[in-house]
Amino acid sequence: MWSGPRNISTAMMRAFENRADTTVVDEPLYGHYLAATGIEHPGRDAIVAAMNCDWRAVVRDxxxxxxxxxxxxxxxxxxxxxxxxxxxxWLDRVVNCFLIRDPAEVVASYLEKRDSVSLADIGIREQAEIFERAADRLGQAPPVIEGRDIQADPRALLTALCAAIGIAFDPAMLSWPAGRRATDGVWAPHWYAAVEASTGFAPPSPAKPPPPGHEALIDEARPYYERLRAHRLTGAA
Structure with missing residues (x-):
């Protein structure tokens, strides 16, 4: 599941981990990303120390x-x-799915946690690149889901997603016990407070506008988002 930050990606991980037939892994390339770029993120040193930062070994796993x-x-x-x-x-050896969110909402949410944001921070360009690669290989669009759609109707959208990837929908995906998981990344204390308190998907909240001055960034990001959004699952019968 390929997502940018400030989406419902951890709640989606909870939903799948609540299935009896599923093992989850939380952002396995994060350590390599931090070690290779030198970017400062909350808990950076602990993340690099705790994770395998050799991308080749991670991909093998x-x-x-x-x-x-x-x-x-x-x-x-x-x-x-x-x-x-x-x-x-290695992307040709897995089923690639895409979790999207309007870039204006991503930017607004990101700036609640960080002082600045760039196109590289939100990963929308990379998401479109991965999508195009998967679409070229498949000859059709791979599964795309919008976070707000899942929040509005979790059963319908998760049923559609499961059908698209060839597994049965499990009602256990709709709720989970509150709390932290052993599978959560070591960055959980910095980012996961809301999902740790959750027991299911919350209804979508009203969109918050980003602070002024980020219009150019959002405009740059929007075509990538719209390319994927054109193929999003709707949950319609």
């Missing part, structure tokens, strides 16, 4: 290693973690 339980391996990825140095051939 993602595509070859046995999973802890079940038959489904749900991989929560941030699109901007897939740096250009990483060979993307």
């Amino acid at each position: 993602l595509t070859e290693a046995p999973i802890a339980r079940g038959t489904v391996h749900y991989q929560k990825h941030m699109t901007h973690h897939l740096l250009p140095v990483i060979d993307r051939g």
